[in-house]
Amino acid sequence: MALDDRARDNIRFIRETMERAGSFTAVSGWGGVAMGITALGAAMIASRQESTLAWLVTWLAEAAVAIGIALWTTYSKARSAGTALFTGPGRRFVYSFAPPLFVGVLLTILLVRISSIAEVAGVWLLLYGTAVVTGGAFSIRVVPLMGLCFMVLGAVALFCPSSWGNGFLAAGFGGLHLVFGGVIAGKYGG
Amino acid sequence: MAAKSSAFRAAREEKSKQGTAAVGPATAAAPNLDRLIHERTRLAIVSALAVNATLTFNELKQLLRVTDGNLSVHARKLEDSGYIACTKSFDGRVPKTEYRLTANGRRSLEKYLDHMEALIQATREG
Numbered sequence: 001m002a003l004d005d006r007a008r009d010n011i012r013f014i015r016e017t018m019e020r021a022g023s024f025t026a027v028s029g030w031g032g033v034a035m036g037i038t039a040l041g042a043a044m045i046a047s048r049q050e051s052t053l054a055w056l057v058t059w060l061a062e063a064a065v066a067i068g069i070a071l072w073t074t075y076s077k078a079r080s081a082g083t084a085l086f087t088g089p090g091r092r093f094v095y096s097f098a099p100p101l102f103v104g105v106l107l108t109i110l111l112v113r114i115s116s117i118a119e120v121a122g123v124w125l126l127l128y129g130t131a132v133v134t135g136g137a138f139s140i141r142v143v144p145l146m147g148l149c150f151m152v153l154g155a156v157a158l159f160c161p162s163s164w165g166n167g168f169l170a171a172g173f174g175g176l177h178l179v180f181g182g183v184i185a186g187k188y189g190g
Numbered sequence: 191m192a193a194k195s196s197a198f199r200a201a202r203e204e205k206s207k208q209g210t211a212a213v214g215p216a217t218a219a220a221p222n223l224d225r226l227i228h229e230r231t232r233l234a235i236v237s238a239l240a241v242n243a244t245l246t247f248n249e250l251k252q253l254l255r256v257t258d259g260n261l262s263v264h265a266r267k268l269e270d271s272g273y274i275a276c277t278k279s280f281d282g283r284v285p286k287t288e289y290r291l292t293a294n295g296r297r298s299l300e301k302y303l304d305h306m307e308a309l310i311q312a313t314r315e316g
Contacts, residue, residue: 004313007306013230014237014303021238021245021253 027093027136027143030190031073032181035066036174043170052117059120059169066173077190097135100127121165125154125172142187146180226271227302231256231264236299239274239291247287265289273298 042062049055104127111120129150136143150172157168227233234254239245245253251261268274273295277288291299
């Protein structure tokens, strides 16, 4: 191999090591799987609710459970790897993840105020997807890809009958979390 | 990915601001190549620590897919040369070894990158 090829190879090696090392922690795949399972359960319970308000409350309860799962699994993954959660990649993830979620909360309140709760599915999927894309910009490639899938699903949901909302939420927060959580757990250390 | 490649770029740009002239085309045969960092496992350790404040022994082992013995030998060498610093502590009852890159180590990585770029540049011109 020529000298400059070897030099190029060395630079590539450094870059690849940095990429791998920089995305080592933060997102827990098993957390995603767990959130997927609880979301499917929530979808079943929510579909049996008579009023839209009870339906919304079911999903809000699921959101609280999911946040708990996410925090706990991320914390324990960071702990087992011996890294601090709120330094480096973890902190960048939280900082870019939070703003779209905050917008989601505000828009949910707006939809409740104008009595259009049924339209909430598309909004939630879109904004959660945005949060995952922006947060995942610093993480392993599969994370922003999951966010993108959420965004596509949310966009489709916006233009579908609002009665399909529950199905879209089940497909997104249930299905996508299960699939991508499984991939992350299998390939990126839990 | 953006953060990592920008860290990579920043490391290079910072160095090139200081003048890359030290490693001119004439030295393309690389007589003053930093052997300490040139070895693959050690280069990987330094690169991984360049984008993480600290990494534990086990993290590095998993990340670089090397054996305990291999990693400890190379980490020791880097530590002895002041490229990385090592702190030992206890996480409950489990001993924990944490590594971080020193200013000296970061400079050496930047120098090494410049050296590689100079080599590429030299063949392009020649």
